[in-house]
Amino acid sequence: MFARYAYPPNALGYCGPAGAEAMLRGDATADIARRARRFEGAWSYLEFLASSAGIADPLDERVVEAYWVGGDLLAGVSSPALVAFLSERFAGQSGGSWRSAADRALPHHTFQVFEVYPWSGLLAATGHPQALSVLDQCRIRTGVVTAVSGETATVESRPLLSAPGGGLARGAPRRETVRWSVEGWSLLRGLGAGDRVALHWNWVCDTLTPDQADRIEALESRYHAVPSDHP
Template identity: 65%
Template structure:
């Protein structure tokens, strides 16, 4: 089992686990990088994510679902995920997620993707609920549950001010909203999986948590993968980034 892969998984999985949405009862176990075996035990309790990790590892001929390449493929995206067969993934999901209500994933034969954005926008029912009157929670959950990018403006103790663009619902499509500064955490009770943050860092966010410091290529991958997913599900106005100006793109409309 890859210790680096286990820690990478924990960086992204901790915030929903802390909120009680998925994973083990003891979310603090994910903030113990010196105990990768404990992180692995916790990771196996993420029923959704673990399904994708197992599938990606098998597709790549790897025997470790927490191989760093596998974990990156799920949360961020890489060529390992690109090579996975959508039909094979869908067959696996029909078995693993039978009884899962809502979502568009059963009809996603050609676009199923072992990536967190697929789970958020197609397996969960929230995207479909955007068009249902009286469902204001749907947009908020989609925005917070997705992996989104931003740029650190300042760091104070265990918190950081990060500029990013939230999703907005126009009534017919999803699109990037006006620039917003969010106060998020990168450490809890003196425990963190990051060495630290500095202004200017390009980061990945999940709920109210800074998961990782990204390269420009990784940020492009996160944004472009989400853009394709939103377009497929809602006909949204997001489109893939093709230029190298990702530090400004992280806080500007995706074009």
């Protein structure tokens, strides 16, 4: 599960060790686990979540799902404790609003994207379209598959847009072409039209239950720059 969500930014060279193709070899779980520890950002949250929940393994499926998708483990987390923890792990990291987030911090990927990374602040200060694009692609977003062609899929999803008066909002559904397999390697058993999926950068991470999709969207809406408009 970790590899499904972590592979795309690893393949793009944004985080994790070189050799991202190893993340798609689902039969080599020990190697995936070793590589997961070198994702400094994500691994910090997994360690914090596991410790908070009294779970020995940061790669326990409950921990990993809570970080990427959301789950019950988030309910028992202390926001001030998370900020204190990150202050040590992310010492010297500039940008973002996370240092003043002791009233709202959660060990979830949306917090990393919207409050730890500097892109939300850069967008608010400059309106630069690259900042909006990075936020849109870096978040875990939901979509519905409309067609599959070989190792790519057409997916209908809602992009992030700059909202009037500042901040962000989800736009109307649009279609995008994404990958779900590379040279026959994929962590999905298959993909078909109508599947509800999670997307990270240009990659289909997983198929979702309605509850999982709702959790992803609700947690994104929770954060400061993204007003909730989920029906």
